[in-house]
Amino acid sequence: MILHVFFGVIVFVHAGNAARILGIVPTPSYSHQVVFQPLWRELSLRGHQVTTLTTDPIKDPALTNLTEIDLHSSYDVWNKKIMVNILSYKENALVAIINFITQLIEIEDEQMRNPNVQALLKSDEKYDLVIIEGFMPAMSAFAVKFQCPLIAMVSTAGHSGLHNLIGNPTHPVLYPDVIYPYDEEMSLSQRISSVVSTFLFSLASSYGNSLQDQLMKKHFGSNYPSIDEIMGNTSMLFVNSDNIFHKIQPLVPSVVQIGGGSHLRPPKPLPHDLKEQLDNANNGFIYFSLGSNVKSKNIPMETRITILETFSELPYTVLWKFEAENLPNQPDNVIISKWLPQQDVLRHPNIKLFITQGGLQSSDETIHSGVPIVGMPFFGDQAANIKKMVTKGVGLSVEYTTLEKDDFKGKILEVIQNPKYRNRVNELVALVRDQPMTGMERAVWWTEYVIRNKGAAHLRSPLLDMPWYQYLLLDVFAVLLFCFAFTAYTFYILVRFLSRFIRRLLNNRDKKLK
Structure with a gap:
C-alpha cells in the first residue's frame, strides 16, 4: 500500500x-x-x-x-x-x-x-x-x-x-x-x-x-x-x-x-557490406560528401570530371555519397552510395580524410571524430566554416568553380600525409569535450x-x-561636441577681447609717450 x-x-x-x-x-x-x-x-x-x-x-x-x-x-x-x-x-x-x-x-x-x-x-x-x-x-x-x-x-x-x-x-x-x-x-x-x-x-x-x-x-x-x-x-x-x-x-x-x-548520436554498427569494404581498405579511405542539400549528381560536369581524374590517381579507397544509381567513368577505387551513415563512417579507424562542403553539422562531426578535412564550400555559411577550419589548422580548402586536378590532389595528399592536421583536430576534440555540460x-x-x-x-x-542613436552614443557625442565648440568659441572670444584690450592699452601708452 x-x-x-x-x-x-x-x-x-x-x-x-x-x-x-x-x-x-x-x-x-x-x-x-x-x-x-x-x-x-x-x-x-x-x-x-x-x-x-x-x-x-x-x-x-x-x-x-x-x-x-x-x-x-x-x-x-x-x-x-x-x-x-x-x-x-x-x-x-x-x-x-x-x-x-x-x-x-x-x-x-x-x-x-x-x-x-x-x-x-x-x-x-x-x-x-x-x-x-x-x-x-x-x-x-x-x-x-x-x-x-x-x-x-x-x-x-x-x-x-x-x-x-x-x-x-x-x-x-x-x-x-x-x-x-x-x-x-x-x-x-x-x-x-x-x-x-x-x-x-x-x-x-x-x-x-x-x-x-x-x-x-x-x-x-x-x-x-x-x-x-x-x-x-x-x-x-x-x-x-x-x-x-x-x-x-x-x-x-x-x-x-x-x-x-x-546532434551527435551514439555509435551504431555500419551496414555489413559497407563495413567489409572499409575494413579492407588497406591504405585507408577518403570519405567524400557534399551534405544533404548539395547533390553530387548536380554539380557541374567539368567539376565532376576533375574530381574523378583526381580520385583515380590516389592510392586510397574513396567512399563518395553520390545520389544517382551510376557514376559514369567511375574509377576502380571509388565506391558510391546514395546515402551513408556519416557519423559512423567518420568513426571508422581506416578513415584518412573527409572531403566536405563545410556544413556546420558536418564540421562538428569531423572535429568530434578527429578527422582532418579538405573543404569544398558551395553556399551559405559553408565558406565561413571551411575558412575557420583552415585557420585552425585542421585542413585545407579548394574552390569547386576553379578546381584543378594537380592542386586538388596535392592538397589531399598534404592533409593525409602531414600529421600536423590530424594532431591539430585531436587538440580541438579535447577542448570541445572539456565542457561542464x-x-x-x-x-x-x-x-x-x-x-x-x-x-x-x-x-x-x-x-x-534603447534608441539606436543612444546606442551609438550620438546624443552624447553631440552634447560633448557642442560643449567643446562652445568652450572653444568662448575661449576664442575671451582671447580676442583680451588681445584688443591689451592692444588698446599699448596704443594709449604710446600716445602718452609722444
Whole structure:
C-alpha cells in the first residue's frame, strides 16, 4: 500500500511538471532538422507533451509523448528550385539571397495550407511554450495565438539580424556575420567588405521580414503584431555555436549556445557490406560528401570530371555519397552510395580524410571524430566554416568553380600525409569535450527554465529598449561636441577681447609717450 502511494506521488509530481510544447521547424533540409530532433526527443522523454511541425519526422514509436505533423512535401520546392538555383546561379550574392528569401516564403505558405496545420490554427489547444526555427519568424505568431512564451532556435551560429532582434550586440568587424568567410584579423579591404555586406544583408533581412509579416497576416489575421515586435519579446535564442569552433562573441543571457555536437548520436554498427569494404581498405579511405542539400549528381560536369581524374590517381579507397544509381567513368577505387551513415563512417579507424562542403553539422562531426578535412564550400555559411577550419589548422580548402586536378590532389595528399592536421583536430576534440555540460543539456535546462518562469522577460536585453542613436552614443557625442565648440568659441572670444584690450592699452601708452 505504501509503495503504491509512493509511486502515485512520483507520477503525480512528474505529470505536474510536464508541459505542452509546440516545435516548428519549416526548413526542408535534413541538416537543419537534425539539430532540433534531439531536443524534441529529450523533452518528450522527460514527460513533456511535444507537438512538432517538421519536414523530417523522427517516427520513433517509443516516443509516445511526441506528435509530429509531417511537412515532407516541402522538399519538392526546396530541391527543384532552391538547391538547383544555388548551384547554377550566376548573379551577385544579394540577388541570390533575395531569391532565396522569396522561395522560402513560397514553402512556408504551402506549409500553412497543410490541413493539419490549418486544424492547429483553428483549434483551441493550449500550449505552455512555442519553439520556432529563427530563420522563419512568421511562425512566431503561434506564440501570440496560444499566448505563451517563445524560444527561437537556429541550426547555425545565428546571423546578425537575429541577434539584433533579441538585443544582442553585433559588430561587422569583431563578429562578422555567419556567412562572411573571415573571422580572424581582417585587412582594411576585408573590413570594408564586411561592413558593406552586413548593411546589404540587413536590407535583405528587412525585406524578408516584410514578406514574413505579409505571410503571417494572411494566415493569422491582420490584428497580429509585427514580426519585429513578436521576435523582440522572444524569451530565448538558441544558437548552434560554441566557443571552440566559433569566434568569441559577447552574448546577453537570453542567447544560449547549444553547439559543439549537440546532434551527435551514439555509435551504431555500419551496414555489413559497407563495413567489409572499409575494413579492407588497406591504405585507408577518403570519405567524400557534399551534405544533404548539395547533390553530387548536380554539380557541374567539368567539376565532376576533375574530381574523378583526381580520385583515380590516389592510392586510397574513396567512399563518395553520390545520389544517382551510376557514376559514369567511375574509377576502380571509388565506391558510391546514395546515402551513408556519416557519423559512423567518420568513426571508422581506416578513415584518412573527409572531403566536405563545410556544413556546420558536418564540421562538428569531423572535429568530434578527429578527422582532418579538405573543404569544398558551395553556399551559405559553408565558406565561413571551411575558412575557420583552415585557420585552425585542421585542413585545407579548394574552390569547386576553379578546381584543378594537380592542386586538388596535392592538397589531399598534404592533409593525409602531414600529421600536423590530424594532431591539430585531436587538440580541438579535447577542448570541445572539456565542457561542464553539453549543448543539448543547456538547451533542455533553459527550455524548462522558460516553462517554469512562464517566459524570461527579466532577461530581456536593455538594448531592445534603447534608441539606436543612444546606442551609438550620438546624443552624447553631440552634447560633448557642442560643449567643446562652445568652450572653444568662448575661449576664442575671451582671447580676442583680451588681445584688443591689451592692444588698446599699448596704443594709449604710446600716445602718452609722444
